[in-house]
Amino acid sequence: MNNYDWIVVGAGITGAAIAYEIAKTGFSVLLLEQHGTPENATRYSYGGLAYWSGSTPLTCQLSEEAIALYQNLDLELDAETEFRELDLLLTIAADSDPQAAAASYNHVAIPPRLLNIKEACELEPLLNPEAIAGALTVKHGHINPDKTTQGYIQAFLRAGGEMQIAQVMDLQTISSSNAGMKLTGVQTNIGTYHSNNVVICAGGFSRQLLKLAGIPMKLYFTHAEVIETPPVDLSLRTLIMPANLQRFQMEAESTKVDELWQDSSNELLPPILDVGAVQFQDGSLRLGQVSRVLTDPFGKVNAEESERWLRTSIQQVLPTLAHLPGTWHHCLVAFSSDRLPLIGAIPGFEGVHIFSGFSNPLVIVPPLARRFANFLAGKEDEIISQLSPGR
Secondary structure (H helix, E strand, O other): OOEEOEEEEOOOHHHHHHHHHHHHOOOOEEEEEOOOOOOOOOOOOOOEEOHHHOOOHHHHHHHHHHHHHHHHHHHHHOOOOOOEEEEEEEEEEOOOOHHHHHHOOOOOOOOOEEEOHHHHHHHOOOOOHHHEEEEEEEEEEEOOHHHHHHHHHHHHHHOOOEEEEOOEEEEEEEEOOOOOEEEEEEEEOOEEEEEOOEEEOOHHHHHHHHHHOOOOOOOEEEEEEEEEOOOOOOOOOOEEEEOOOHHHHHHHHHOOOHHHHHOOOOEOOOOEEEEEEEEOOOOOEEEEEEEEOEOOOOOOOOHHHHHHHHHHHHHHHOHHHOOOOOEEEEEEEEEOOOOOOEEEEOOOEEOEEEEEOOOOHHHHHHHHHHHHHHHHOOOOOHHHHHOOOOO
């Protein structure tokens, strides 16, 4: 009863999408998730879909596939993803050069348009004009990430998949004839499930989980913090983010010395705050975000101090939002050393696969999940090969 063709670990957007796509190909699939109520990066994300930001043939192609896929995803999953198009407003700090900020986006598929202060505030009246030197704008896709993930899970179950709320304790392996290790099953806190194939989609916990099984992986994570409000009467017209996003700079800097990640007590860099905000269709908002590079996935953060910092920074850019009632939340955000995900079989560990490390997951996860499932079913795929963890 506990034998499956594939076991997928983690039921955020990555795990839910890949479990659904693998089940669609005809395999028996078990989806494991440790939390009955999600506490992951999917749950607390802004829900943005940056189709416009492709900067290589690979990312541009995936963005085009994603647009087509999302336009039909509600119908396919029989779910409400709340897919729509928003104006993205990338704020330029008051002490920055607007022309230089605009030039930094010249390499993307659809460069954002530069707005002066007056134009930016006309597009988003809640902005504080004294906090900006201007802004960049571009059309931006948006979904409700939690509803989209639940839609994938329900479609997965209808396709014959099984789901279990259980914490993975270890990957069970034996020595293989190829002088490596071979997967035999997954041990959880409620029992062992047998399979010759597992896909690790545990986001920021993927590195820790693989480490427990003796599998090294150059996969990293930040601790992200946001404030979530209940539905409110005011209207935020745009999705707000800074033009100079410090998070990506932090990610690149933190991966330069992999050995520092071997010690789980390190804080590799000072924390940063990228002031952003988005309002969902029910009127609730997410405000953030603080990012920290703590090498301990279970590292403690001073929630009161962090929330105060968040609200003070939001006060400067979006003063109307700063004092809204809301709850501080914390999650892990996974990333790789080159901003491309790690997808495929892990060398030396037969049957162990990874589908993680997405810096910008909501856009490219659906098309990559479909490609990866077809790849696992025997179809060659040039893109999946380029994203191999052995690259």
